Amino acid sequence: EAGVTQFPSHSVIEKGQTVTLRCDPISGHDNLYWYRRVMGKEIKFLLHFVKESKQDESGMPNNRFLAERTGGTYSTLKVQPAELEDSGVYFCASSQLPDTQYFGPGTRLTVL
């Protein structure tokens, strides 16, 4: 069974540009989560999808971030326009059972 995959593994962009991160959850997992770790700090929750619906987006930092999960399969997280403080590692996780989340390898975003 394939795990959670994320693309790209690393993205380097300039301030003001747009970046789209993609997450493919484990097949059949209704729950999909986005987290990020900024500058070696704690890993913070961004949002939670149940199928294609946003269950909780309380962790989204501002309206420059847009997450979608069309058809309840893969999800994208777009940052537009990117700022320096957006640099960090963005993790995606999926789950079917509520207390077990499977994490992807993360996308390292560097904003110059």
Next chain:
Amino acid sequence: SQQGEEDPQALSIQEGENATMNCSYKTSINNLQWYRQNSGRGLVHLILIRSNEREKHSGRLRVTLDTSKKSSSLLITASRAADTASYFCATVPYNFNKFYFGSGTKLNVKP
């Protein structure tokens, strides 16, 4: 904040020694989980301990949970160089809606 906080922030030991990391949190939890992140890689689930459990073992890992003190510890016995990684605790509330992580403990095991 509900986030777990790991302590120490960094730990350097010799291969063969034991490593102990601690996690403190502030609110009631359903369970607490420990994850490992090797450099440049994703989070790997290590162990889950439920709020009604006090101790759990998995191979060289031993986790304790004290809900009265809102703290947990992760013990890695007979450490190996391959254990070098960052270790995170994640607290899970009763509504399971999200995990709360800390900043992690960076463990360096010297060969």
